Amino acid sequence: xxxxxxxxxxxxxxxxxxxxxxxxxxxxxxxxxxxxxxxxxxxxxxxxxxxxxxxxxxxxxxxxxxxxxxxxxxxxxxxxxxxxxxxxxxxxxxxxxxxxxxxxxxxxxxxxxxxxxxxxxxxxxxxxxxxxxxxxxxxxxxxxxxxxxxxxxxxxxxxxxxxxxxxxxxxxxxxxxxxxxxxxxxxxxxxxxxxxxxxxxxxxxxxxxxxxxxxxxxxxxxxxxxxxxxxxxxxxxxxxxxxxxxxxxxxxxxxxxxxxxxxxxxxxxxxxxxxxxxxxxxxxxxxxxxxxxxxxxxxxxxxxxxxxxxxxxxxxxxxxxxxxxxxxxxxxxxxxxxxxxxxxxxxxxxxxxxxxxxxxxxxxxxxxxxxxxxxxxxxxxxxxxxx
Numbered sequence: 001x002x003x004x005x006x007x008x009x010x011x012x013x014x015x016x017x018x019x020x021x022x023x024x025x026x027x028x029x030x031x032x033x034x035x036x037x038x039x040x041x042x043x044x045x046x047x048x049x050x051x052x053x054x055x056x057x058x059x060x061x062x063x064x065x066x067x068x069x070x071x072x073x074x075x076x077x078x079x080x081x082x083x084x085x086x087x088x089x090x091x092x093x094x095x096x097x098x099x100x101x102x103x104x105x106x107x108x109x110x111x112x113x114x115x116x117x118x119x120x121x122x123x124x125x126x127x128x129x130x131x132x133x134x135x136x137x138x139x140x141x142x143x144x145x146x147x148x149x150x151x152x153x154x155x156x157x158x159x160x161x162x163x164x165x166x167x168x169x170x171x172x173x174x175x176x177x178x179x180x181x182x183x184x185x186x187x188x189x190x191x192x193x194x195x196x197x198x199x200x201x202x203x204x205x206x207x208x209x210x211x212x213x214x215x216x217x218x219x220x221x222x223x224x225x226x227x228x229x230x231x232x233x234x235x236x237x238x239x240x241x242x243x244x245x246x247x248x249x250x251x252x253x254x255x256x257x258x259x260x261x262x263x264x265x266x267x268x269x270x271x272x273x274x275x276x277x278x279x280x281x282x283x284x285x286x287x288x289x290x291x292x293x294x295x296x297x298x299x300x301x302x303x304x305x306x307x308x309x310x311x312x313x314x315x316x317x318x319x320x321x322x323x324x325x326x327x328x329x330x331x332x333x334x335x336x337x338x339x340x341x342x343x344x345x346x347x348x349x350x351x352x353x354x355x356x357x358x359x360x361x362x363x364x365x366x367x368x369x370x371x372x373x374x375x376x377x378x379x380x381x382x383x384x385x386x387x
Contacts, residue, residue: 122140122143122145122147123147123148124138124147124148124385124386126148126150126385128150128151130381131150131360131378131381131382132363132364132372132374132375132377132378133150133342133344133360133361133362133363133374133375133378134151134154134156134342134361134362134363135150135151135152135154135156135271135272135359135360135361135362136148136149136150136151136152136272136358136359136360136361136378136382137149137150137152137272137273137275137276137357137358137359138276138356138357138358138359138382138385138386139276139277139279139280139356139357139358139359140354140356141280141283141354141355141356141357142354142355144280146273146276147356147386148382148385149272149273150272151272152271152272152273153253153254153271153273154254154271154272155254155269155270155271156269156270156271156272156341156361156362157264157268157269157339157341157342157362158262158268158269158270158275158337158344158361159262159264159337159338159339159341159344160197160220160261160262160335160336160337160338161262161270161275161335161336161337161344161346161361162257162259162260162261162262162268162270162337163216163217163220163225163260163261163262163335164217164275164278164279164282164292164335164346165243165246165247165257165278166216166225166228166229166239166243166260166261167213167216167217167228167282167288167291167292168246168278168281168282168285168288169232169239169242169243169246170209170212170213170216170228170229170232171213171285171287171288171291172285173232173233173242174209174232176209177208177209177210177213177287178208178209178210179208179209180206180207180208181207181208181209181211181212181227181228181231182204182205182206182207182227183201183202183203183204183205183207183212183223183224183227184203184223184226184227184230185203185204187203187223187226187227187230188201188202188203188223188227189203190226191222191223191226191261194222194263196221196222196223196261196263197219197220197221197222198219198221198222198223199214199215199216199218199219199220199221199223199224199309199311200215200219200221200305200309200311201215201221201223201224201227201299201304201305201309202304205302205304205305206300206302206303207299207300207302208300209228209231210300211224211299211300211309212224212225212227212228212231213228213287213291214291214294214297214299214311215299215309215311216228217291217292217294217313217335218291218294218296218297218311218312218313218314219311219312219314220262220314220335220336220337221311222261222263225260225261225262226260226261228260229260236259236260239260240257240258240259240260243257243260244256244257247274247278250277250278250281252270252274252277252278253274254269254270254271254273254274255269255270255271255274255275255278256268256269256270262337264339264340264341271361272359272360272361275346275359275361276346276357276359279346279348279357279359280357283348283357289333292333292334292335292348293332293333293348294313294333295312295313295316295317296310296311296312296313297310297311298310298311299311313333313334314334314335314336315331315333315334315335315336315345315347316331316332316333316334318373318376319331320380323380324380324383327351327380327383327384328351328352329349329350329351329383329384329386330349330350330351331347331348331349331379331383332348332349332350333347333348334346334347334348336375338365338371339362339365340365341362341365342361342362342363342364342365342375343362343363343364343365343371343372343373343374343375344359344360344361344362344363344375345358345359345360345375345376345378345379346358346359347359347379349383351383351386356383356386358379358382358383360375360378360379360382361375362375363375363377363378
C-alpha cells in the first residue's frame with residue numbers, strides 16, 4: 001500500500017516537473033520570437049541603407065576629368081560640373097549624404113501618374129522613393145511626351161544646367177560664330193574670385209563665339225558663359241533678360257534666371273519638367289545639338305594658348321559604357337550641374353532607335369572629395385526602365 005502511494009507521488013512530481021519545463025521552453029521561444037519581430041524594422045532600415053551605394057569608379061573619373069592643366073583648363077577639386085562651391089562652406093560627409101538621400105526618399109510621393117494617354121501608352125510606373133534625386137523626368141522626343149515624372153514641377157536650383165539656356169540664346173542671336181569675342185578681364189577675375197569652374201581661357205584671350213559656346217557647355221566654364229552673354233547682348237543683365245524672355249516664349253512656368261552662369265543667387269530656379277522641355281526645343285537647333293553632343297573640343301589657337309584649349313564634356317567623359325551597353329542604350333550628350341543642394345544631369349540618349357531626354361535634379365552631393373554621383377546612377381536607372 002505504501003509503495004503505491006510513493007509511486008503515485010513520484011508520478012505527480014514527474015508530471016509537475018515536465019509541465020514546468022514545458023512552460024519554461026514555451027516562454028523562451030515566445031521571447032525569442034518577439035525579439036526577432038521587434039528587430040525586423042531596424043533590419044529593414046539597414047537594408048535600405050545598403051541600397052544607397054556610391055559609385056567609386058565614377059568618383060575616380062570625376063577627379064580625373066578636372067586634371068587638364070597642360071591644356072590650360074583650370075584644375076581644382078572644389079570646381080565640380082561648372083559650379084561655384086565656396087572653400088569655407090561646410091559640406092555633407094558621405095554618411096550624411098546617405099542620410100539625406102533616405103530623408104528625401106521618405107518625403108517623396110510613392111509615384112507620380114501622368115495624364116491619361118499623355119505618354120502615348122508608354123508611361124513608366126516607378127516609385128520616386130526608388131531614386132536619389134529630388135526630381136526626375138523622362139521625355140520621349142518622338143512621341144513628344146513625358147513617360148515618367150517625379151516631382152516634375154518642383155522648383156529647384158538648376159546650377160549649371162542654366163547654361164543650356166545660355167548656349168541656346170547665344171546660338172539664336174549670333175550670326176557669325178567664328179567672329180572674335182575676347183574673354184572679358186573683369187569677368188575672368190570675378191569668376192576666379194567666385195571659385196567658379198573655368199574653361200581654361202584667360203582675360204583678353206582672343207577667342208571666338210564658337211570657342212565660348214563650347215567652353216560654356218563642355219567644361220561649364222564661368223568665364224566663357226559670362227563673356228558670351230556680354231558680347232551677345234552688350235551687358236550680362238540684358239542677356240539674362242533674353243533668357244527669361246525665351247523661357248516665357250517656351251511657357252516654362254517654373255523657371256526663372258538671375259544670371260547666365262548658374263552660380264547660386266536668388267531668382268535662379270527651374271524644374272525637371274521645364275528643363276526637359278527646354279532641352280527638347282534646343283536640340284532642334286543643329287548648332288546647339290552639335291555643341292551639346294560633343295565629347296571634346298579644341299579651341300582656336302591664340303597667343304595665350306598656341307595649341308588651343310582642349311575641353312571635355314563633364315557628362316560624356318564620365319559615361320560607363322559597359323553599363324550603357326548592357327542596358328542597350330547610348331547617352332550621346334549632356335550637361336551637368338553641381339551645387340551644395342545637390343548634383344544634376346540633363347542627358348540625351350538613344351534606346352531602340354529613339355531619342356529620350358532624361359533629367360535628374362538635386363541628388364545628394366556627399367562631399368567634394370568624394371561626390372556621391374547619385375544623379376548619374378539615377379540617369380542610368382531611368383534609361384534602363386525605358387522599354
